[in-house]
Amino acid sequence: MEITRVSIVGMGSLGLIFGSFLYDKLGSDYVEFIIDKERAQITDYGHRIINGKSYDFKVVSGEGVSKSQLIIFAVKSTSLESAIETVRKSVDESTTIISLMNGISSEKILGEAFGMDKILFATAEGMDPIRTERSLNYINMGYVFIGTDKEDENKRNRLNDLIRLFERTEFPYKVEKDVMHRLWSKFMLNVGVNQVIMMHEGTFETIQKEGPERDMMIKAMREVIALAEKEGIRVSEKDLEFYVGLVDSLNPRGMPSMRYDGLHRIKSEVEMFAGTVIEYGRKHNVPTPINQKIYDTIKLIESKY
Known part of the structure; x- marks a missing residue:
């Protein structure tokens, strides 16, 4: 058709x-x-x-x-x-x-x-x-x-x-021949970028420069890599490097939708990001301390709306 x-x-x-x-x-x-x-x-x-x-x-x-x-x-x-x-x-x-x-x-x-x-x-x-x-x-x-x-x-x-x-x-x-690999890779990107920028009330520039925010983004993404492996999805460090490079190419003044939620005091998609990572971590008995910290911090921010 x-x-x-x-x-x-x-x-x-x-x-x-x-x-x-x-x-x-x-x-x-x-x-x-x-x-x-x-x-x-x-x-x-x-x-x-x-x-x-x-x-x-x-x-x-x-x-x-x-x-x-x-x-x-x-x-x-x-x-x-x-x-x-x-x-x-x-x-x-x-x-x-x-x-x-x-x-x-x-x-x-x-x-x-x-x-x-x-x-x-x-x-x-x-x-x-x-x-x-x-x-x-x-x-x-x-x-x-x-x-x-x-x-x-x-x-x-x-x-x-x-x-x-x-x-x-x-x-x-x-x-995309392996579309599930692509979806999990994008999920990894969002888990790191969207949440860390919202937490720190920033823009893409926040995680484009070296510092604790960028470090947290990468650690959160690595937790997704560990869980993807348990699900039989091959997301690698090479994928992480590609997506970090992609983020580095974006307009520094731009921001993900999750940051707009914070600006407008709207409940965010933290359940879909950190919440999902935590859920899969429990399923596979894989520690997810970075996403737990992100989850707790964003929930605290939202409790004040």
Whole structure:
């Protein structure tokens, strides 16, 4: 099936970066943001300024939504359950779903809601957004890795449909043969970068320079490497070095979404990051003291909101 329309859930940094790109390539009628009824009541909710360009995105909600060909989830883990209910009426048997969410669990949750036969695996890397409520600026757009969890005709067809869309629009993507390795590697990156920057109320510059913050980031990432090995996923020191290099290339003034949560006194994704590491540590009897310290510190910060 040729994918001609794209539905996006989430108007945060990732949703806006990739949504605006597809809007420019496909046209305003073929990219929509699915939002809940409460947000649909806000005047001009779809208006955003991205890298200085004005966009009036199509937003849809409620009973009148059409069935989606491709749904891209770009919400925080704390909003996933409500987002699933928001899009439920947009999904039918032909709908393909990808998640650009952080962590290693969203595909399983989406599969339980809609069927794993509809789910392709994806992860986004290399973005450096600076965002306000209605505007966003970035230097590096990043790219999306895509792949499947198993080889069968249905998954191959869905992946090929997605590749054709990305090729047609010159979307920045790469097909990943070992997509679980990529998801765990990105998880390792987020566990180190996102949490340490939030803890220290900083920007990417905080962990780009030598010092205790950078040391903590690397130690937190190494705890993920140890757990990935126990899960049969080969994440290595070479992967760590690659991702540290990637972070060092980002705009020093940029910051991850978790830092924006702290700035706006919103509960963060610490459960999905340090909480998941601690959970896997208990499962495999592997100590995770750095992530425990991060978890306790962020929970203390959030208790004061």
